[in-house]
Amino acid sequence: MHRDHELHTRRKGRNFGLLAVLLAFIVLIFGLTVVKIQTGGFAEAFDHVSRPAIVPQDAVPEVSE
Amino acid sequence: MTDLSLHIPDTGPASDEAGLRDYWQLLKPRLMSLSVFTALVGLVIAPGGVHPFLGATSILWIALGAGASGALNMWFDADIDRVMKRTRSRPIPSGRVEPSDALALGLFLSVLSVVMLGLTANWVAAFWLAFTIFFYTVIYSMWLKRTTSWNTVIGGLAGAFPPMIGWAAATGSTPLDAWLLVALIFMWTPPHFWALALFVRMDYHVARIPMLTVTHGRDATRRQAFLYAVGLAVVSLATALSGIGGPLTLAVAVVLNGVFLKGAWDMWRRTDAEADADGHAAEKALFKWSLVYLFVHFAVFVVEAALHPYGGW
Numbered sequence: 001m002h003r004d005h006e007l008h009t010r011r012k013g014r015n016f017g018l019l020a021v022l023l024a025f026i027v028l029i030f031g032l033t034v035v036k037i038q039t040g041g042f043a044e045a046f047d048h049v050s051r052p053a054i055v056p057q058d059a060v061p062e063v064s065e
Numbered sequence: 066m067t068d069l070s071l072h073i074p075d076t077g078p079a080s081d082e083a084g085l086r087d088y089w090q091l092l093k094p095r096l097m098s099l100s101v102f103t104a105l106v107g108l109v110i111a112p113g114g115v116h117p118f119l120g121a122t123s124i125l126w127i128a129l130g131a132g133a134s135g136a137l138n139m140w141f142d143a144d145i146d147r148v149m150k151r152t153r154s155r156p157i158p159s160g161r162v163e164p165s166d167a168l169a170l171g172l173f174l175s176v177l178s179v180v181m182l183g184l185t186a187n188w189v190a191a192f193w194l195a196f197t198i199f200f201y202t203v204i205y206s207m208w209l210k211r212t213t214s215w216n217t218v219i220g221g222l223a224g225a226f227p228p229m230i231g232w233a234a235a236t237g238s239t240p241l242d243a244w245l246l247v248a249l250i251f252m253w254t255p256p257h258f259w260a261l262a263l264f265v266r267m268d269y270h271v272a273r274i275p276m277l278t279v280t281h282g283r284d285a286t287r288r289q290a291f292l293y294a295v296g297l298a299v300v301s302l303a304t305a306l307s308g309i310g311g312p313l314t315l316a317v318a319v320v321l322n323g324v325f326l327k328g329a330w331d332m333w334r335r336t337d338a339e340a341d342a343d344g345h346a347a348e349k350a351l352f353k354w355s356l357v358y359l360f361v362h363f364a365v366f367v368v369e370a371a372l373h374p375y376g377g378w
Contacts, residue, residue, distance in 0.1 A: 010084050017085040028122060032185060035118045 083166070087156040091139055091167055092132030092174075099359075100131035100227040106363040107231030107246055110309055110370040115186075115235040123186045123234040127227055130178035130194045134201040134223070136171035140164055141206045145272040151265075171202075186234035193233055197226040211273075214280040218293075221254030222247075228363070245304045249362065252297035256290040256329055257355040263287070263332070264345035264352070287333040290351075294329035298322040301362065311369045311376075318365075321358050328354050 104127045108120055115123075139146065139157055143164055146152035156162035175198050183191030205220035213219075228246035233239050262278050263286060269276040278286045301322050305315040328351040340348060 007082060010082060014083075014085050028125075031118055032122060035116055039116055039119075 083156060083161045087161045088170065090156050091136040091162060091170060093135030093138070094132075096135055096224070097128050097131045099224065101128045102360070103246070103250065103363060104128075104227040104231035104234075106366055107228030107243065108235045109231075110366050111232040111235035111243070113236055119185055120235065123182060123190065124231065126178045126182040126185060127194060127230050127234070129174055130182070130198055131227065133171050133174035133178055134198045136167050136174065137198070137202040138206045140167040140171055141202070142210075143167075145274065148272050149268050151267060182230075182234065187237040189237050189239065190230050190233035193226060193230045193239070197223055197230065200226075212275070214275045214277045216275070217258050217277065218255050221258070222251055224254060225250035242304075242307055242309045245300065245307055245309065246366075248300045249297070249304055250359070252293055252300050253355065253359055255293040256297065256325075257352065257359075259286050259290040260332065260348050260352040260355065263340070264348040283337055287335075291326075291329040291333040294322075294326050298326055304362075304366075309366055309369065311372065313372060314365050314369045317361065321362055324354055325351070325358055 101124055105124050108115065108124065139155060142152075143157040146155050147158040152158065157164055157167055175195075179191050179195045179198070182194050201220070201223035205216065205223055209216040209220055225247045228250070229239055229243040232243040232246070259277065262276060263283060267276070270279050277289060281289075301318045302315070304310050305318040310318075328347065331347045332351050335347060340346075
């Protein structure tokens with residue numbers, strides 16, 4: 001019957017710990033991406049679409065019926 | 066398949082191989098917890114709102130930056146740690162972690178934390194985090210710690226920056242109110258640490274570190290601790306009268322500083338012989354109160370911020 005050496009057990013623990021950290025990092029980056037897109041921080045900086053919110057009111061032509 | 070375990074002895078280097086806990090210890094978790102708490106307060110009391118997820122992750126990057134400083138400090142101070150009793154069992158001097166691994170971890174986490182804080186919050190906060198890591202590693206660890214007895218005072222500045230970084234993460238700016246938080250921790254650090262140095266007879270002289278207790282003597286350290294306690298009281302009252310303060314902060318600050326000043330006075334007006342006779346009761350009392358002081362003072366800023374809509378200064 002195979003019995004893990006203490007060194008293997010320790011390395012296994014370390015590897016699983018590293019896996020957990022990497023997975024947490026991925027989840028964190030995904031969460032950041034979702035929140036950034038929702039709040040529009042990055043999108044507003046680099047898109048090429050006119051944004052009514054930043055157009056001065058004087059410059060908005062009145063629409064006649 | 067070969068079972069490698071057959072070729073590995075039961076004792077020796079194998080049992081010295083680093084585990085996750087050793088790498089965690091490299092990050093100095095106690096110092097990290099102080100940074101997390103004060104940065105969180107700075108972030109919460111800053112005007113305007115921050116998305117909870119962005120706020121929480123910003124705090125995480127600040128904590129990671131603090132941890133990176135700890136790893137770099139342990140890498141550089143390995144020679145000192147090896148000769149002092151208190152630090153001999155740290156991961157590097159005990160041989161569980163290679164110095165080069167600690168350096169690599171510190172540098173990697175430094176870059177990661179700064180870049181991620183910049184992307185998560187803003188580059189003002191990222192700049193101050195990078196500056197803090199630089200200050201703690203280069204200015205404090207590499208330069209001041211080994212050359213001047215004022216290392217505790219100036220080096221304490223590195224531990225004082227986190228609330229301002231938290232504030233910057235929320236607002237992108239560092240106004241006077243944020244700097245008052247820095248000043249509060251800056252003035253708090255020397256009496257807190259010197260009280261500890263007076264009752265835990267650390268063997269800094271063995272490592273040739275010019276601590277105030279060694280270079281100027283224990284009586285001078287007692288006097289300096291009291292003087293800094295006076296300065297701390299002034300800064301504390303200034304925070305209470307500033308935009309982050311209010312009537313509640315002022316009332317709490319008066320009590321906190323009153324007890325702190327009394328403790329620092331008692332510690333100053335006695336000799337080492339008296340301290341030895343009662344087991345350093347005054348020094349221990351001041352040290353414990355300093356912990357309560359910082360926690361309550363920062364907590365009351367949060368309460369005051371929550372009360373601001375109902376009235377303040």
